[in-house]
Amino acid sequence: MLDRIADLLPSRVQRQVDQFREVFELAAELRSPQILRSLGPSGARGLLLQRGKQGVPTHFQSRHRAHFDWSYPADQPEMQDLYRRAKHGQWNGEDLPWHIDVDPLNPEVPLLPESFVDFSYLEEQGIRLDALERRKLLHSLATWMLSQFLHGEQGALMASAQVTEAVQFFDGKYYGATQVVDEARHVEVFHRYLDDKCDRVYQINDNLFVIIDALMEDSRWDMKFLGMQIMVEGLALGAFGTLYRMTSEPLLRALLRNVIQDEARHVHYGVIALREHITKELSEAERREREAWAFHVSMLMRNRFMAYEVYDEWFDGILPRHKWRAFVQRAPGMEIFRRTMFSRLVPNLREIGLMSEEIQKSYARIGLMQYFDGRAAPDLSGDELLADLDHAA
Amino acid sequence: MGDRLTLSDRWTAARRDASMFVRTYLQGRPPAPLVRRRRRPTPLAVVRGGADQAAPLDGRPLLIDEVVRETPDAVSLWLRSPDGAEVAFVPGQFLTLVVTVDGQTLRRAYSVSSHRAHAPRVRLTIKAVHGGRVSGHLNRAAAAGATVRALGPSGDFTWDGGREELVLIGGGSGITPLMAIALAALRSEVPPRVTLIYGNRGLDDVIFREELAGLAAAHRGRFEVRHVLEAPPVPWDGAEGRLDAAQLEDQLEAIAPTDDALFYVCGPEPMMAAVRAHLDTRGVAVGRRREERFSQPAEREAPPPTGPQPARVTRGGVTEEVVVSAGETLLAAGLRAGARMPFSCTMGGCGACKCRLVEGEVTMEEPNCLSPEERADGFVLACVARPCGPVAVEVDG
Numbered sequence: 001m002l003d004r005i006a007d008l009l010p011s012r013v014q015r016q017v018d019q020f021r022e023v024f025e026l027a028a029e030l031r032s033p034q035i036l037r038s039l040g041p042s043g044a045r046g047l048l049l050q051r052g053k054q055g056v057p058t059h060f061q062s063r064h065r066a067h068f069d070w071s072y073p074a075d076q077p078e079m080q081d082l083y084r085r086a087k088h089g090q091w092n093g094e095d096l097p098w099h100i101d102v103d104p105l106n107p108e109v110p111l112l113p114e115s116f117v118d119f120s121y122l123e124e125q126g127i128r129l130d131a132l133e134r135r136k137l138l139h140s141l142a143t144w145m146l147s148q149f150l151h152g153e154q155g156a157l158m159a160s161a162q163v164t165e166a167v168q169f170f171d172g173k174y175y176g177a178t179q180v181v182d183e184a185r186h187v188e189v190f191h192r193y194l195d196d197k198c199d200r201v202y203q204i205n206d207n208l209f210v211i212i213d214a215l216m217e218d219s220r221w222d223m224k225f226l227g228m229q230i231m232v233e234g235l236a237l238g239a240f241g242t243l244y245r246m247t248s249e250p251l252l253r254a255l256l257r258n259v260i261q262d263e264a265r266h267v268h269y270g271v272i273a274l275r276e277h278i279t280k281e282l283s284e285a286e287r288r289e290r291e292a293w294a295f296h297v298s299m300l301m302r303n304r305f306m307a308y309e310v311y312d313e314w315f316d317g318i319l320p321r322h323k324w325r326a327f328v329q330r331a332p333g334m335e336i337f338r339r340t341m342f343s344r345l346v347p348n349l350r351e352i353g354l355m356s357e358e359i360q361k362s363y364a365r366i367g368l369m370q371y372f373d374g375r376a377a378p379d380l381s382g383d384e385l386l387a388d389l390d391h392a393a
Numbered sequence: 394m395g396d397r398l399t400l401s402d403r404w405t406a407a408r409r410d411a412s413m414f415v416r417t418y419l420q421g422r423p424p425a426p427l428v429r430r431r432r433r434p435t436p437l438a439v440v441r442g443g444a445d446q447a448a449p450l451d452g453r454p455l456l457i458d459e460v461v462r463e464t465p466d467a468v469s470l471w472l473r474s475p476d477g478a479e480v481a482f483v484p485g486q487f488l489t490l491v492v493t494v495d496g497q498t499l500r501r502a503y504s505v506s507s508h509r510a511h512a513p514r515v516r517l518t519i520k521a522v523h524g525g526r527v528s529g530h531l532n533r534a535a536a537a538g539a540t541v542r543a544l545g546p547s548g549d550f551t552w553d554g555g556r557e558e559l560v561l562i563g564g565g566s567g568i569t570p571l572m573a574i575a576l577a578a579l580r581s582e583v584p585p586r587v588t589l590i591y592g593n594r595g596l597d598d599v600i601f602r603e604e605l606a607g608l609a610a611a612h613r614g615r616f617e618v619r620h621v622l623e624a625p626p627v628p629w630d631g632a633e634g635r636l637d638a639a640q641l642e643d644q645l646e647a648i649a650p651t652d653d654a655l656f657y658v659c660g661p662e663p664m665m666a667a668v669r670a671h672l673d674t675r676g677v678a679v680g681r682r683r684e685e686r687f688s689q690p691a692e693r694e695a696p697p698p699t700g701p702q703p704a705r706v707t708r709g710g711v712t713e714e715v716v717v718s719a720g721e722t723l724l725a726a727g728l729r730a731g732a733r734m735p736f737s738c739t740m741g742g743c744g745a746c747k748c749r750l751v752e753g754e755v756t757m758e759e760p761n762c763l764s765p766e767e768r769a770d771g772f773v774l775a776c777v778a779r780p781c782g783p784v785a786v787e788v789d790g
Contacts, residue, residue, distance in 0.1 A: 012421040019418060049410040050417060053424040056409065061398050099652030101678035147428075199680060201428040309426035316423075 011317045018321040023047050026300075034289055035296050038223075039214055046210035052151070053203045063219035066165040078272050078378075079171035086178035086265055089382075091258050093189040100251040102197035104139040105132065109248050111142035116246060116333030125323055127315075140310045143194065145243060147202035148305070150190040152236055155212035157183035159228040160266075166221035172273055179269065182262040189255050197251065207304040211297060222277050226290060229270025230348055231297045237263050238341020241389050245340075246333060260389075261382035267348060268377040274352040291354040295362055298345065302338060302366065340389075343371045351376035420710045425789070450725055450739055452491045452544040455480070458514055460535050463600045467520040467566065468532050469506070472541065479512040483553060484577035485570045485657070485685070486546035488517060489738045494530045500740045501527045504570035504659075504685070505546060506601070508577060518600060520566035544736075547743035550685035552578060556655045557585050560648070562668055564592040564636055564660025568600050570685055571659055579612050587612075588648050592621040592636030592664060596629075619644055636664050638671040645675070659685040686760070702780040705752075706732040708788035717780050723748075723755065724775035734775060734788055741777035748775050753784030 009017065026043055030036045045051045051058055074080065104111055119134060129137060160183050164176030194201045215227040240263065244256040278287055311324045319327075328334055346368055349355050355363070355372070363369050398406075416422045459471040474480055482488075487504040507516035521532040535541075552559070552574045559578055561571040568591060578587050593599050605618045620631040621640055634640050656677060658668045665686060672682060704715045706727045717726040724746050727734045737745035741761030750773045757763075758777040775786065 015423075016418055016421050019423075045410075048414060048418075050413050050424060051410070054409050054413055055424070059398055059402065059406075101676065101680075103678065196680060202426055203424065203428055312423055312426040 007320055011320075014320055015316070026304075029299060030296060032292060035292055038218065038293060039210070039296060042210045042213035042217065045213050046206045050206060050209075051213070052206065052209035060213070060216035062162060062216060064162050064166045064221055064224065065219075067168050067221075069168075069170055073170050076169050076171035076272075079169060079175050079269065082265060082269055082272075083171065083175040083178065086175060086182070089261060089265065090178070090181070091185070093185050093192070096189065096254055096258070097251055098192070098196070102249060102251060104142070104198060105135050107131070107135060109250075110135065110138060111247055111249050111252065112138045112243075112333065113246055113248070114138065116141070117327065117331040121327050121330060122319075125319055127319060137310075137314060139198070140313060141307060142243070142247070143198045143200055144202045144307050144310045145239060146190060146194055146198065147309075148205055148208055149236065149239060150187065150194060150201065151204040151208060152212075152232055153183055153186040153190060155208075155215065156228055156232060156236075156266075157187055159212075159215050159224055159232075162216075163221060163224050163228065166224070167273065169273060169276075172269070175269055179266055182266070186259055186262070189259070193252065193255060202309045205305060205307075205309065207300055211300065222274060222282075223290070223293070225270060225274055226294060226352075226354075227297065229266060230274065230345070230352065231294065231301070233263055233267045233270065234345035234348065235301050235341055237267065237344050237385070238337055241340040241385070242333060242337040244386075245336065245389050257386060260386060264377065264380065264382035264385050267344070268380075271348050271351050271377045278353045287353065288356075291356060291359050294349055294354050295359055298342075298363075298368070299366065301341065302368075342368050343374050344377075346371035347374040347376040351378070416709075422710060450491075450544075450728060450736075452489065452542040454540045455543050457535060457537055457539045457541060459537055463518060464520075464598055466532065466598075467518060467600050468535060469516050469518045470531070470535055470541070471507075471511075471514045471516050472543070473514045475540075477513060480515045480546070482515065482546040482573075483551040484508075484573040485551035485683075486548045486573075487570065487738070487742070488515075488546055489544040489740055489742075490517070490527065490531075491542040491544065492527050492530065494526050499527050500544075502545075502547075502738060502740060502742050504548075504573065506569040506572040508573065508580060510580065518566065518569045518572075520600070545738055545743070547737035547745060548685070549743070550657070550659070550683050552655075552657070554581060556653065558651050558654035559585050559587045560645075560650050560654050560656045561587065561589045561591075562636070562641070562656065562658045562660070562664075563589065564664040565598070566600065567658075567660030567664075567685070569659075571657060572601055572604075574657060575608065575616065579608065579616055584612070584615055587616045588650070589616075589618045590621065590636070590641070590644050591618060592640075592660065593623070595622060595624045596626050617648070619648070636660070636667070638667045641668060641671045645671075654681065656682045657685075658682065662686070686762075699779070699781055703783045704780055705785040706730075706734065706748075706788065707785070708733055720779065722776055723773075723778045723780065723784070723786065727775065732788075736776055739776045741774050744774065746775040747772050748786045748788045749773075750778075751785050751787055754781040755779060755784060756781060 007014070023043070026047065027036070027040070030039055030043070103109070114134060116138060119129065122129065157180065160176060160179045164173055164180060167173060167176060211227060211232060215224050218224060237260065240256050240260050244253060244260060247253060278290065282290070306325050306328050308321070311321065315324055346363065350372060360369060360372070413424070417424065454475055455472040456475055457470050458473050461469040461471070463469050472480070482505050485504070487502045489500050489502050492499050492501065503517040503519055505515050506518045507514065519528050519531050521528045550570055559574070561575060563571045571589060575587050575589060578585055589605070591599070596602070599620065609616050609618050621636045621644070622629065622631060622633060623635055625631065625633050632640060632644065656672060658665055665684060700719050702717045704717050704723060704726060706713045706715055713727065713730050713732040715726045715730040715732065717723060724734055724736055724739065735745050737743045741758055744762050747763070747767065749771050751771070755773050755778040757774060761774055761777055763772060763774060773786065
């Protein structure tokens with residue numbers, strides 16, 4: 001109904017109204033005052049002020065505590081094992097097959113297949129794209145996704161360094177240092193791929209900025225940990241997995257293969273560190289706060305990655321924003337993305353103790369309880385993850 | 394900056410926030426979807442015009458510090474800013490010289506051929522071309538102590554670090570940007586392997602002959618110069634003939650570039666065409682090639698002037714009504730009227746003044762740097778566009 005009224009407005013006004021609406025909807029979603037306090041300022045900086053798109057570097061004031069321990073305890077065998085595996089799993093970004101020429105418009109080797117989106121929906125809206133335009137739009141979408149990976153990895157680089165300082169497990173610090181290197185390598189290879197092979201980088205999506213902002217501004221290490229190691233890494237695994245399954249481009253597949261193996265370790269670490277902390281050290285109230293926070297970030301990730309940056313480039317003034325949302329939401333590729341992401345994320349939340357019976361009702365309401373019984377990160381190696389994806393493809 | 398955000402940092406951020414909010418939510422102008430990338434012409438190079446600048450298209454003065462004769466028909470001008478400030482440039486960029494010859498103001502692009510280590514001086518090397526009024530004038534009359542006016546630097550034929558191998562292919566005065574790139578690459582922290590394939594008529598026509606030999610000796614194993622001469626002296630142990638597809642094939646066979654090598658090509662159009670065709674057959678992706686093309690002024694089609702035409706220039710939601718006099722460019726008229734229009738080279742070579750034509754028609758001096766895709770999307774270059782009737786353009790930013 002609101003959409004229909006909005007359609008009557010001139011396109012520029014329509015767009016402004018729609019953007020405001022999104023902000024208010026988000027504010028309405030964050031019902032509890034605690035969540036509003038924790039995500040509200042980040043939401044304002046990301047969505048209203050678009051700090052990530054101002055064309056200048058962003059400065060965050062970090063407030064975490066660095067934890068030193070002069071007795072060098074070695075009491076976390078699972079983390080020691082991860083550290084060992086991480087050392088053996090290192091790879092050099094320069095060894096990827098960079099000599100492969102990537103022609104994003106080559107129909108023989110598409111970055112994304114046509115089945116990723118539903119072009120018939122655009123046609124119903126009177127937008128008919130020819131074969132070349134379709135390839136260009138798919139190229140834009142693929143490049144948009146990769147750009148968001150790149151920005152997310154930059155967030156992970158900073159967050160993993162902070163978490164390494166803050167974490168109280170000494171074995172976790174050893175492991176954390178390898179993750180910092182992993183994240184730097186991911187930034188390196190995604191940026192090189194975008195810069196050399198795709199010739200463009202999209203700005204950071206406002207919602208991704210909100211999550212990164214919230215993590216950087218929160219002083220509690222376990223919130224950074226939860227946000228980065230479980231939520232953003234889960235999002236990344238969903239997105240990498242989707243692209244890995246769907247792309248035919250050999251260099252990108254090789255790149256993602258390596259990245260996914262690293263990410264599997266990162267999530268594993270997040271789960272073992274938080275399981276210990278959340279189940280043994282936090283009060284019930286503190287646990288509940290984290291549980292609600294994780295649920296809201298899940299919603300943010302489920303509903304709000306709408307590739308508006310691609311919309312701005314292609315359809316601003318041509319197609320109303322709510323119709324673009326419908327186009328993105330019903331894209332088969334996005335459905336796969338949501339499935340891949342939550343089938344990893346939900347079991348991990350269960351494993352770390354953030355899936356009480358009470359919150360399960362909320363997850364059931366948004367249709368995510370179907371993933372509850374899946375395998376969590378500690379039971380799933382990188383190779384198994386890849387085998388799953390290869391099998392699904 | 395200290396380790397904490399200061400009040401002044403916060404104030405700057407708040408002002409930026411406010412302007413972002415107003416633009417997106419009140420004026421309906423969302424930020425650009427793509428990240429502005431550093432390889433493109435540097436923002437520093439783009440002069441923001443406006444009413445506060447008296448005659449922005451005339452450029453700024455640079456002093457001729459020294460004149461060096463490179464070959465019988467090529468001369469290098471070492472220039473410096475009268476205020477002592479460094480003339481910043483990205484290796485491969487060019488300056489537009491604004492020169493008055495016989496009472497007529499002419500604009501020509503010349504690549505910077507020096508290295509940052511030479512700052513605050515920059516070197517432009519100018520070869521006298523047949524019938525060239527500016528190049529002939531500068532070759533004859535340029536003297537130390539005189540002043541020239543310059544715009545820019547401009548252009549995206551640049552090297553900004555990275556890559557393990559560069560193959561530079563130049564003909565005649567096309568060496569100038571390649572020289573800057575070679576100097577920067579070889580002096581970089583992790584220097585790539587650089588090969589220069591350089592075509593000329595005779596040995597006396599080779600610009601920077603000794604300098605290149607010195608560089609090759611100093612960077613043995615990393616920098617190689619392969620001369621190709623049409624009329625070589627006797628004896629001659631280099632390659633002989635024109636730098637055409639067959640010659641290029643021999644040269645590239647000999648140096649066997651890796652699959653990651655980046656190709657920079659600058660020279661006369663027949664050579665550029667031959668190189669392009671050969672790189673196509675070798676399957677070198679477009680993303681691994683950079684080309685710089687300077688059209689000869691005599692070759693440029695000057696459109697016939699029309700009478701005064703009204704034009705509307707919109708930028709950032711502000712529209713200026715402008716009258717373009719007969720023969721005047723959109724950019725000149727817009728700046729005269731105080732419109733905030735970006736520009737750099739002012740001769741159709743860099744794309745800084747690119748804007749979208751939303752109404753009416755213009756004629757442009759050809760050739761220029763617009764790509765077929767940009768033309769299809771309705772972009773024009775304000776610095777070489779003259780309206781055929783009433784027009785309206787939109788400027789980004």
